[in-house]
Amino acid sequence: MSEPSVIPPASVVLVSGGSRGLGLAIVTDLLTNGVKVAAFARTVTPELTALGEKYPDHLYYGSVDINDAQAGQAFVRAVETALGPIDGLVNNAAIGQDSLHVHTSADQLAEIITTNLTSPLVLTRFVLRRMLAKGLKGRIVNVTSICAQRGYPGLVAYSATKGGMDAATRSLARELGGRVLANAVAPGFFASEMSAVLGQTQLDQIVRRTPTGHLTEPDEVVPVVRMLLLDQTNINGQVLVVDGAASI
């Protein structure tokens, strides 16, 4: 039987894909709560740069392609030097999809799977190795999607990768018992994403079918991520859906 153990709040959190959208919102929220944060993305945005100027001692950021494992590992080492050992990881970086499976090339499938599944697992492995080698406990939050649990056209490969991350979350929780709390947060569709893909009629229909009457906003997901990283809970190996009950 596992010994009871308390996993302390994360103090240095690495956020992949932290330059815009939900990732940027998570970075901002953690900084506001006094947490040291490291963020990378393929492209550093003016918003992330501004945060770096506002929180020079608490934010370390840079341009890293998550599919470049060596660059990712070098970034992790640089973060350890700048902020201290990483004890929190938010796997947020991902690419979307908007193409029917039969019209998605094999190369595009491979790119989606590499970016959304393989690379986060490689990054997680590296961060965990550093964590365990230092005898640290920590927390992992994987940002997945309602697509992992419900079917949506045009998102076959994307859904497969998010389902893969949900499954990995559960196994990580088992494998790392007592050392790491591993959970996933599965947002519903964001208003911004949906409006880019769907027409107003379809948008209105989805909103009508959502009991809370509105699509998910990043600011509604951020508190859940914060809770999983900082609060004392016994939540482990779970996928928390944030979609206003649109999917039930």
Added chain:
Amino acid sequence: MGEVMTAQGKNLPGDDTADLREIGFRSLDFSELALRVEDELEAELNFDAPGLRRIATVGDVLDFIEQLQSA
């Protein structure tokens, strides 16, 4: 191995036949130990789970690490 246990407020018994479950040395503790050895060797020590499951005593841990180092 002693350092890993000390970090958790436990003591490493002197007896190599001591049962790992009884002294509270878990599989993740073994992983931590292997990663510390990796740091010293500057090389990855990868091994499968069945090999790990055969480890039951302090002596088994020390033998296994020795085998990994010499492999």
